[in-house]
Amino acid sequence: MAAFVFSAANKVLQELGDLAYEEVRIAYGVKTELEKLRSTMGTVQLVLKDAEKKQASDENIRHWLKQLKDIFYDIEDVVDEFAAETLRAQVVNQESITQKVRHFFSASNPLAFRFRMSHRIKDVREKLDEIAAQKVRFHELVEQGIDDKSLMHKERYRDTTYSYVQTSNVIGRDEDRKKIRKTLIGFNNLTARNVSVVPIVGIGGLGKTSLTKLVYNDEQVVKHFPCRMWVCVSQNFVVSNVLKDMIKSATGEDCDKFNMEQLHKCLRDALLGKRFILVLDDVWSDDRQTWMDLMGLLEVGDSGSKVIVTTRSPQVANVMGGTNNVSTHDLKGLSPKESMSLFVQWAFGDPKAAKRHPELLEIGDEIVTKCKGVPLAVRTVGSLLYSKRDKRDWLLIKNNGIWELEQSENDILPALRLSYDEMPSHLKRCFVYCSIFPKRFEFDSEDLIQFWMAHNLIRSPNKDQDLEDVGEQYVKELWMRSFFEDFRDRGYYYTFSMHDLIHDLCLSMAQNDCSIVYSAAQEVDESVRHLSFTEFELPNGQQVPKCLSMLRNVRTITFPEVDILFQSLDNQSFVDACIPRFKYLRFLDLSNSSFEVLPSSISKLIHLRYFDISVNQRIEKLPKAVSKLQSLQTFRFSGCSELVKLPDGMRNLISLRHLTLTTQEEHLTDSGVGNITSLRSLVLAACENLENLSICTS
CATH class of the missing domain: 1.10.10.10 (Winged helix-like DNA-binding domain superfamily/Winged helix DNA-binding domain)
Structure with a gap:
């Protein structure tokens, strides 16, 4: 959670800086509160790095981070309200549109707005101060400075792989091993270069390293390559460290004190005229120049030398293997049979023990299906169930899902978390x-x-x-x-x-911010801000589903996979209830819905940036209130076959960048569509009567 809070804090701090020194330059009281707010956020940010490491074992720290995340959302709302008022002022006073933001408060009721926002900023600042003060309870939290790239200490992942593997522990990779072995020793003249690269690509936990170990220790491969080197590159890539590890792997010589010139000479001496195989495990860097320099050093080896690269990134594979005719080996998941075999190995120890528990095997089969063929996931859940023979324990895991369980550093979620961090x-x-x-x-x-x-x-x-x-x-x-x-x-x-x-x-990173709703009766955490509805049927006449009744701060409503038959339901009550209720909406996708009237309260959604009512075959007109959505960037209402006329004042949608529409009008000049100067794309769908469209290019 801390990583998410950290990224949110970075974004808010940048926006607060812009706001404090530009938009409210003459509002001294507001500016003072903003500066206090930024100061407190900066102080909190210093300990987030340490909080990330300690939250797993401390419930109090996790709760504290959740409070921070919530208050950062509130601060974003305040910042966005200032931005929305700026846009409104530009529309109200068009002749001031090019002036400095010092005229921000010259619109109607400027004193009322300034007074209200000053109190809002003070309120969120005091809440943040209160939350920030709680960090003194966590005496172990250390200020570690701000690192935008990662909250995880990278160095601990260096040197974490080695070349040996117990063959019996690797299941389902025989065909992959044979294919890669054939590439390594069966084709030696694929390129004009002495050295070619064999990339192995796959997501974390798929078994790239284990497969590479099988190949590296294959009897035929060992005989074919007199010189073998294994280097764990990892994400903390340092050229000198890679060269030292290569030399040590090839010769056993410790060259920690060598400079770059000495390292180059030592490596050339070690590889000169030898056919070698080099494994670069867990590569993250896609710096082409760096890899070209490294490949240049390796060209002293004999023809047929190979470099195996394991990586999670197709881009890295492309950069390192792009000059070869050797295709990338995309590692796939295990088959259901192979996954089950691996699961039995970790959950029971041997197949004989498993046969004594047929009920558990049946549950285990369902659990393994959840692992989607990823060996590390299968191994993780299998090890969690090892020595547990109570059916209830197995059902708990099956029903709750493996990602609800406590994870250790070597389990699947932390393996994927590394990519995230x-x-x-x-x-x-x-x-x-x-x-x-x-x-x-x-x-x-x-x-x-x-x-x-x-x-x-x-x-x-x-x-x-x-x-x-x-x-x-x-x-x-x-x-x-x-x-x-x-x-x-x-x-x-x-x-x-x-x-x-x-x-x-x-989902694990989102915590309770996002929720997918499957039924109107589903309970949703009141802190949820982003909602999507799938396989969802809203009963006719129901105003607000139970899942929405406790929510106030929703920012997203969307129906990403609702079938076209959703149009058969009367969604009017849903729309009438949700639009005035959720004033912080940024994204509202009601495509394929069916309602006749868009409530005028839509004008209150000052934060709304995306609005889609496409393929609504009942709505006949849009209210003029739509023209007050100055923050709107995307507006879609194509497929609204009954829509006769566009709302007046669409020229006031000064932030609109993408417009997709259907209309029965012959001319769009009166609506002002042609005068939206921020427009990047305009899609006209089934506008059969349209004869003229005048676009302003200024």
Whole structure:
């Protein structure tokens, strides 16, 4: 949780800085409160790193972190309200649109707004002060400074793998071993270079290292390569350390005190004229120049030398193996039979003992199915059940899921957490927000990027770069880090999915922030802020489902997999109840729904950035209140076949970047669509009567 809080704090601190020194420059009282708020947040941030390490064993620290996360959300709401007021003022006073934000309070009721916001800032600041003061109770928390890259001490993962493996402990990898062995010793002239790279790619816990150990110690491989080297690179990549480990593995010589020149000479002497095999295990760096330099040092070896690279990232595999004709070996999960065999080994010790417990084997089969063929997950849950022969223990694990259990550092969740903790803070929240979508959901990059934008998760490093382009970089980076799979280029966008185990990691990082609702009677934690409904049927006439009755701070409502038959239900009462209730909504997706009237209270959703009512075949008009959504970035109402006329004043949607519409109008000039200067995309669907569209390009 601390990693999530840390990334949230980074984002809020940056926004508070912008706000304090730009938007409220002349509001001294407000500025003073903001500066106090930033100071307290900075102090708290210093201990988050240590809190991350200690929260697993201390319930009080976990509770403290949850309080921090909640108050950071409140601070974001305050910041967003200032931004929304800035946009409103630009619309109210168009002639001031290019002026400095010092005219921020020149709109209607400026004193009332300033007074109200001053009290709100003071209120959240006092709450934060109270929470921050509680850290003195945790005397063991140490201020460790701010590290944006990771909350995990990287060095402890260095040198954690070695070349030996007990063959009998590796199940289901014979075919993979034979295929890689054939690549290593069967083809020696694939390239003009002496050395070629064999990348092995797969998610954490899939058994890349174990497979590589099998290959490395294979009798034929040992005979074929007179010189063998095993190096655990890990994420803390230092060239000199890699060279030292290679030399020590090849010669046994300790060269810790050598400089780079001496290391280069020693390595050349060790490899000159020899056919070698080098394993670089757990590679994270995709710095092409670094790897080209390293490969240059290895070229002194004899023809047919091979480098095996294990990595979680297809990008790393592409960088290191891109000059070869050797294809990447994509490691897949175990078959159900292989998974069960491995499970029996860890849960019972041997098959004979398992046969004495047929009931447990039946439950175990269901548990193994949850592991999705990932060996580390199978081994983890099997070891948890070792020596437990009470059926209730097994049912508890089956019903609660393996990720509800306490994990140790070598179990599947920490193995995947390593990838998460390695991410920069701007990617962490983007990844966590993906938990709002169900397992096996097919993502569309365009939709996901606009979802992230709605929650202000994308920050452009410079003013010349569009947020959409930055978002695409985020998507590609998450894919390169193996958080997304089945990545396909569709031309203008990408589609991809998320492995079930990655989705479990995503949910664990989200804590109670996100919830997928499967029924109207489902209980939802009152701290939930992001809701998605799937396989969900809302009874006709029901105003607010039980699951929503206690919620107030919801930011997301979406129906990502609701069938088109959802239109047959009357959703009017749901819409009428939810829109005025959830004033902090940023993302509202009511596509494929069926209601006739959009309530005028929609104008109160000043934070709303994404609004989709596509494929509503009953709604006939949109209220003028829509034009007051100055924060709106994406507006979709295509497929609304009964929509006769667009609302007046759409030119006031000054933040709108993406518009998808259906209308029966002949001209759109009166609505002001052509004057939305922030527009990046305009999609016209089934606008059969449209004759003219005038677009302002200024």
